[in-house]
Amino acid sequence: MLIGGIEAGGTKMVCAVGDENGVVKDRVSFPTRQPKETFEDIIGYYKNWDIKALGIGCFGPLDLDKKSATYGYITKTPKAGWENCDIVGAFKEALGVPVGFDTDVNGAVLGEVTWGAAKGMDSAIYITIGTGVGVGVYANGGLLHGLIHPEGGHMLLAKHPKDTYKGKCPFHENCVEGLASGPAIEARWGKKGIELAGRDEVWELEAYYIAQAVTNYILAYSPQKVILWGGVMHQEQLFGMVRKEVQRLLNGYVAHETITTDKIADYIVPPALGEDPGIMGAIKLGIDALT
Numbered sequence: 326m327l328i329g330g331i332e333a334g335g336t337k338m339v340c341a342v343g344d345e346n347g348v349v350k351d352r353v354s355f356p357t358r359q360p361k362e363t364f365e366d367i368i369g370y371y372k373n374w375d376i377k378a379l380g381i382g383c384f385g386p387l388d389l390d391k392k393s394a395t396y397g398y399i400t401k402t403p404k405a406g407w408e409n410c411d412i413v414g415a416f417k418e419a420l421g422v423p424v425g426f427d428t429d430v431n432g433a434v435l436g437e438v439t440w441g442a443a444k445g446m447d448s449a450i451y452i453t454i455g456t457g458v459g460v461g462v463y464a465n466g467g468l469l470h471g472l473i474h475p476e477g478g479h480m481l482l483a484k485h486p487k488d489t490y491k492g493k494c495p496f497h498e499n500c501v502e503g504l505a506s507g508p509a510i511e512a513r514w515g516k517k518g519i520e521l522a523g524r525d526e527v528w529e530l531e532a533y534y535i536a537q538a539v540t541n542y543i544l545a546y547s548p549q550k551v552i553l554w555g556g557v558m559h560q561e562q563l564f565g566m567v568r569k570e571v572q573r574l575l576n577g578y579v580a581h582e583t584i585t586t587d588k589i590a591d592y593i594v595p596p597a598l599g600e601d602p603g604i605m606g607a608i609k610l611g612i613d614a615l616t
Protein backbone atom coordinates (compact mmCIF):
# COMPACT_ATOMS: atom_id res chain seq x y z
CA MET A 326 0.00 0.00 0.00
CA LEU A 327 1.34 3.45 -0.91
CA ILE A 328 1.08 6.45 1.38
CA GLY A 329 2.10 10.04 0.64
CA GLY A 330 4.04 12.15 3.11
CA ILE A 331 4.77 15.87 2.82
CA GLU A 332 7.22 17.83 4.93
CA ALA A 333 5.81 21.28 4.31
CA GLY A 334 8.38 23.97 5.06
CA GLY A 335 8.59 27.69 4.48
CA THR A 336 11.27 27.33 1.79
CA LYS A 337 10.61 23.88 0.33
CA MET A 338 8.03 21.13 0.22
CA VAL A 339 9.51 17.65 0.39
CA CYS A 340 7.02 15.15 -1.00
CA ALA A 341 7.53 11.43 -0.64
CA VAL A 342 5.76 8.17 -1.32
CA GLY A 343 6.30 5.33 1.10
CA ASP A 344 4.66 2.17 2.31
CA GLU A 345 3.09 1.15 5.61
CA ASN A 346 6.51 0.02 6.90
CA GLY A 347 8.02 3.42 6.32
CA VAL A 348 10.05 2.40 3.31
CA VAL A 349 10.39 5.49 1.14
CA LYS A 350 9.97 4.64 -2.56
CA ASP A 351 10.30 8.07 -4.10
CA ARG A 352 10.73 11.70 -3.18
CA VAL A 353 10.83 15.12 -4.80
CA SER A 354 11.17 18.66 -3.54
CA PHE A 355 9.35 21.78 -4.73
CA PRO A 356 10.14 25.36 -3.74
CA THR A 357 7.46 26.92 -1.53
CA ARG A 358 5.90 29.59 -3.74
CA GLN A 359 2.37 30.92 -3.33
CA PRO A 360 -0.15 28.29 -2.19
CA LYS A 361 -1.90 27.89 -5.55
CA GLU A 362 1.28 27.24 -7.57
CA THR A 363 2.79 25.11 -4.84
CA PHE A 364 -0.31 22.94 -4.50
CA GLU A 365 -0.40 22.45 -8.29
CA ASP A 366 3.18 21.11 -8.21
CA ILE A 367 2.40 18.74 -5.35
CA ILE A 368 -0.93 17.52 -6.68
CA GLY A 369 0.66 16.92 -10.10
CA TYR A 370 3.27 14.74 -8.41
CA TYR A 371 0.83 12.62 -6.41
CA LYS A 372 -1.51 12.14 -9.39
CA ASN A 373 1.18 9.75 -10.71
CA TRP A 374 0.98 7.53 -7.62
CA ASP A 375 -1.86 5.42 -6.31
CA ILE A 376 -1.63 6.65 -2.73
CA LYS A 377 -4.30 5.55 -0.24
CA ALA A 378 -3.69 8.38 2.24
CA LEU A 379 -1.57 11.48 2.70
CA GLY A 380 0.16 12.87 5.79
CA ILE A 381 1.41 16.44 6.14
CA GLY A 382 3.86 17.74 8.74
CA CYS A 383 3.58 21.47 8.30
CA PHE A 384 5.15 24.78 9.34
CA GLY A 385 2.74 26.65 11.57
CA PRO A 386 0.95 27.85 13.51
CA LEU A 387 -1.85 25.46 12.55
CA ASP A 388 -5.44 24.76 13.47
CA LEU A 389 -5.41 21.12 14.65
CA ASP A 390 -8.80 21.19 16.38
CA LYS A 391 -10.99 18.75 14.43
CA LYS A 392 -14.12 20.49 15.73
CA SER A 393 -13.03 23.88 14.38
CA ALA A 394 -14.37 25.32 11.11
CA THR A 395 -10.79 26.07 10.12
CA TYR A 396 -9.30 22.65 11.01
CA GLY A 397 -6.40 21.88 8.69
CA TYR A 398 -5.53 25.52 8.06
CA ILE A 399 -2.22 27.29 8.44
CA THR A 400 -3.38 30.20 10.59
CA LYS A 401 -1.39 33.26 11.61
CA THR A 402 1.89 32.76 9.75
CA PRO A 403 4.00 35.78 8.79
CA LYS A 404 4.76 33.99 5.51
CA ALA A 405 3.15 36.17 2.82
CA GLY A 406 0.18 34.56 1.05
CA TRP A 407 -0.06 31.58 3.42
CA GLU A 408 -2.10 33.07 6.22
CA ASN A 409 -5.47 31.28 6.69
CA CYS A 410 -4.58 28.69 4.07
CA ASP A 411 -6.69 25.51 3.92
CA ILE A 412 -3.90 23.06 3.18
CA VAL A 413 -5.73 19.88 4.27
CA GLY A 414 -8.84 20.84 2.31
CA ALA A 415 -6.85 21.51 -0.86
CA PHE A 416 -5.29 18.03 -0.92
CA LYS A 417 -8.37 16.16 0.28
CA GLU A 418 -10.39 17.59 -2.55
CA ALA A 419 -7.76 17.15 -5.26
CA LEU A 420 -6.58 13.65 -4.29
CA GLY A 421 -9.71 12.17 -2.70
CA VAL A 422 -7.82 10.38 0.10
CA PRO A 423 -7.78 10.78 3.91
CA VAL A 424 -5.27 13.41 5.04
CA GLY A 425 -3.38 13.36 8.35
CA PHE A 426 -2.08 16.69 9.55
CA ASP A 427 0.17 17.99 12.31
CA THR A 428 3.07 20.34 12.96
CA ASP A 429 6.39 19.57 11.28
CA VAL A 430 7.99 18.83 14.64
CA ASN A 431 5.12 16.65 15.84
CA GLY A 432 5.56 14.77 12.57
CA ALA A 433 9.27 14.37 13.26
CA VAL A 434 8.77 13.04 16.78
CA LEU A 435 6.16 10.62 15.43
CA GLY A 436 8.66 9.36 12.85
CA GLU A 437 11.28 8.75 15.55
CA VAL A 438 8.77 7.07 17.86
CA THR A 439 7.56 4.79 15.07
CA TRP A 440 10.85 3.86 13.39
CA GLY A 441 13.72 5.72 15.04
CA ALA A 442 15.52 6.62 18.27
CA ALA A 443 12.38 6.55 20.41
CA LYS A 444 10.90 3.41 18.83
CA GLY A 445 8.29 1.82 21.06
CA MET A 446 8.44 4.56 23.70
CA ASP A 447 5.30 6.32 24.76
CA SER A 448 6.84 9.72 25.55
CA ALA A 449 9.51 11.58 23.61
CA ILE A 450 10.34 15.05 22.32
CA TYR A 451 11.96 16.26 19.12
CA ILE A 452 13.64 19.66 19.13
CA THR A 453 14.88 21.32 15.97
CA ILE A 454 17.34 24.19 16.24
CA GLY A 455 17.54 25.66 12.75
CA THR A 456 16.18 28.81 11.15
CA GLY A 457 13.58 28.59 13.87
CA VAL A 458 13.28 26.44 16.96
CA GLY A 459 10.41 23.96 17.25
CA VAL A 460 9.48 21.20 19.65
CA GLY A 461 7.31 18.19 18.89
CA VAL A 462 5.85 16.39 21.88
CA TYR A 463 4.71 12.77 22.03
CA ALA A 464 3.19 12.07 25.44
CA ASN A 465 1.35 9.05 26.84
CA GLY A 466 1.25 7.41 23.43
CA GLY A 467 0.01 10.32 21.34
CA LEU A 468 1.01 13.66 19.85
CA LEU A 469 0.36 16.52 22.21
CA HIS A 470 -2.11 19.20 21.17
CA GLY A 471 -4.02 21.58 23.39
CA LEU A 472 -5.58 24.98 23.10
CA ILE A 473 -3.54 25.22 19.89
CA HIS A 474 -0.35 23.12 20.02
CA PRO A 475 2.84 23.39 22.07
CA GLU A 476 5.19 26.18 20.98
CA GLY A 477 8.28 25.11 22.88
CA GLY A 478 10.55 27.10 20.58
CA HIS A 479 9.34 30.25 22.29
CA MET A 480 9.85 29.06 25.85
CA LEU A 481 11.40 31.88 27.86
CA LEU A 482 14.94 31.48 29.17
CA ALA A 483 17.18 33.22 31.67
CA LYS A 484 19.73 35.25 29.72
CA HIS A 485 23.39 34.66 30.25
CA PRO A 486 24.66 37.59 32.32
CA LYS A 487 27.37 38.35 29.75
CA ASP A 488 25.16 38.04 26.66
CA THR A 489 24.35 41.52 25.39
CA TYR A 490 22.54 40.34 22.25
CA LYS A 491 18.91 41.47 22.29
CA GLY A 492 17.36 38.38 20.71
CA LYS A 493 15.97 37.71 17.24
CA CYS A 494 12.31 36.99 18.07
CA PRO A 495 9.95 39.91 17.40
CA PHE A 496 7.63 38.69 20.18
CA HIS A 497 10.00 37.88 23.06
CA GLU A 498 13.32 39.26 24.20
CA ASN A 499 14.53 36.00 25.69
CA CYS A 500 12.96 32.95 24.06
CA VAL A 501 14.83 29.89 22.77
CA GLU A 502 14.32 30.80 19.13
CA GLY A 503 15.34 34.41 19.69
CA LEU A 504 18.54 33.49 21.54
CA ALA A 505 19.65 30.15 20.08
CA SER A 506 18.37 29.73 16.49
CA GLY A 507 20.78 29.80 13.55
CA PRO A 508 19.85 33.40 12.66
CA ALA A 509 20.35 34.43 16.33
CA ILE A 510 23.87 32.99 16.28
CA GLU A 511 24.61 34.82 13.05
CA ALA A 512 23.25 38.14 14.35
CA ARG A 513 25.09 37.85 17.68
CA TRP A 514 28.51 36.88 16.34
CA GLY A 515 28.38 38.43 12.85
CA LYS A 516 29.02 35.14 11.03
CA LYS A 517 27.07 32.02 10.13
CA GLY A 518 27.23 29.15 12.61
CA ILE A 519 29.16 26.96 10.22
CA GLU A 520 31.94 29.61 10.02
CA LEU A 521 32.16 29.76 13.83
CA ALA A 522 32.92 26.06 14.30
CA GLY A 523 36.25 26.64 16.09
CA ARG A 524 35.04 29.39 18.46
CA ASP A 525 34.45 27.69 21.83
CA GLU A 526 32.66 30.67 23.40
CA VAL A 527 29.97 30.50 20.67
CA TRP A 528 29.08 26.89 21.48
CA GLU A 529 29.38 27.29 25.23
CA LEU A 530 26.75 30.03 25.12
CA GLU A 531 24.66 28.01 22.66
CA ALA A 532 24.76 24.94 24.92
CA TYR A 533 23.87 27.14 27.90
CA TYR A 534 20.60 28.13 26.18
CA ILE A 535 19.75 24.79 24.59
CA ALA A 536 20.34 22.99 27.90
CA GLN A 537 18.04 25.37 29.75
CA ALA A 538 15.32 24.66 27.22
CA VAL A 539 15.90 20.89 27.35
CA THR A 540 15.87 21.00 31.17
CA ASN A 541 12.50 22.73 31.12
CA TYR A 542 11.08 20.25 28.60
CA ILE A 543 12.31 17.34 30.74
CA LEU A 544 10.68 18.85 33.81
CA ALA A 545 7.40 19.55 32.02
CA TYR A 546 6.99 16.52 29.72
CA SER A 547 9.10 13.78 31.32
CA PRO A 548 10.20 12.39 27.93
CA GLN A 549 11.81 8.96 27.69
CA LYS A 550 14.00 10.28 24.86
CA VAL A 551 15.16 13.75 23.87
CA ILE A 552 15.98 14.05 20.18
CA LEU A 553 17.84 17.18 19.11
CA TRP A 554 18.43 18.18 15.50
CA GLY A 555 18.27 21.00 12.95
CA GLY A 556 21.12 22.80 11.19
CA VAL A 557 22.71 24.18 14.36
CA MET A 558 23.00 20.71 15.93
CA HIS A 559 25.28 19.74 13.05
CA GLN A 560 27.87 21.22 15.42
CA GLU A 561 27.95 17.83 17.09
CA GLN A 562 30.20 19.00 19.94
CA LEU A 563 27.01 20.56 21.28
CA PHE A 564 25.57 17.19 22.28
CA GLY A 565 28.16 16.51 24.99
CA MET A 566 28.01 20.11 26.22
CA VAL A 567 24.21 20.10 26.41
CA ARG A 568 24.12 16.75 28.27
CA LYS A 569 26.57 18.03 30.89
CA GLU A 570 24.76 21.31 31.36
CA VAL A 571 21.38 19.54 31.67
CA GLN A 572 22.85 17.37 34.45
CA ARG A 573 24.19 20.48 36.18
CA LEU A 574 20.88 22.34 35.91
CA LEU A 575 18.74 19.43 37.09
CA ASN A 576 21.20 18.91 39.93
CA GLY A 577 20.04 15.36 40.65
CA TYR A 578 16.44 16.37 41.09
CA VAL A 579 15.07 14.10 38.35
CA ALA A 580 16.66 11.12 40.05
CA HIS A 581 16.67 8.64 37.20
CA GLU A 582 19.90 6.97 36.15
CA THR A 583 19.10 7.76 32.52
CA ILE A 584 19.81 11.37 33.40
CA THR A 585 22.16 11.25 36.38
CA THR A 586 24.72 8.82 34.90
CA ASP A 587 26.63 8.42 31.62
CA LYS A 588 23.44 6.86 30.25
CA ILE A 589 22.50 10.41 29.35
CA ALA A 590 24.59 9.86 26.18
CA ASP A 591 21.78 7.59 25.01
CA TYR A 592 19.06 9.94 26.26
CA ILE A 593 19.82 13.25 24.55
CA VAL A 594 20.57 12.11 21.02
CA PRO A 595 20.39 13.01 17.32
CA PRO A 596 17.62 11.34 15.30
CA ALA A 597 18.10 7.71 14.27
CA LEU A 598 16.39 8.45 10.96
CA GLY A 599 19.12 10.86 9.83
CA GLU A 600 17.62 13.71 7.82
CA ASP A 601 14.32 11.83 7.43
CA PRO A 602 12.30 11.95 10.67
CA GLY A 603 10.02 14.65 9.23
CA ILE A 604 9.25 12.83 6.02
CA MET A 605 8.80 9.44 7.72
CA GLY A 606 6.61 11.05 10.35
CA ALA A 607 4.47 12.57 7.61
CA ILE A 608 4.02 9.10 6.11
CA LYS A 609 2.94 7.81 9.55
CA LEU A 610 0.46 10.69 9.84
CA GLY A 611 -0.95 9.42 6.53
CA ILE A 612 -1.10 5.81 7.77
CA ASP A 613 -2.88 6.97 10.94
CA ALA A 614 -5.40 8.94 8.85
CA LEU A 615 -6.62 5.62 7.42
CA THR A 616 -8.03 4.49 10.76
Ligand code: ADP
Nearest residue numbers: 455456457507508517518519555556557559560
Ligand atom coordinates in the same frame (compact mmCIF):
# COMPACT_ATOMS: atom_id res chain seq x y z
P1 ADP B 1 15.41 25.05 8.49
O1 ADP B 1 15.33 25.32 9.95
O2 ADP B 1 15.27 26.28 7.67
O3 ADP B 1 14.56 23.93 8.04
P2 ADP B 1 18.06 23.96 9.04
O4 ADP B 1 17.56 23.05 10.09
O5 ADP B 1 19.08 23.44 8.07
O6 ADP B 1 16.90 24.56 8.14
O7 ADP B 1 18.67 25.22 9.78
C1 ADP B 1 19.27 26.29 9.11
C2 ADP B 1 20.06 27.12 10.12
O8 ADP B 1 21.09 26.28 10.70
C3 ADP B 1 20.77 28.30 9.51
O9 ADP B 1 20.63 29.42 10.37
C4 ADP B 1 22.21 27.86 9.39
O10 ADP B 1 23.12 28.94 9.53
C5 ADP B 1 22.36 26.89 10.55
N1 ADP B 1 23.33 25.83 10.24
C6 ADP B 1 23.28 24.96 9.20
N2 ADP B 1 24.34 24.13 9.21
C7 ADP B 1 25.10 24.48 10.28
C8 ADP B 1 26.33 24.00 10.84
N3 ADP B 1 27.00 22.98 10.29
N4 ADP B 1 26.77 24.60 11.95
C9 ADP B 1 26.09 25.61 12.53
N5 ADP B 1 24.96 26.12 12.05
C10 ADP B 1 24.45 25.58 10.93
Ligand code: ZN
Nearest residue numbers: 479494497500
Ligand atom coordinates in the same frame (compact mmCIF):
# COMPACT_ATOMS: atom_id res chain seq x y z
ZN1 ZN C 1 9.80 34.04 20.73
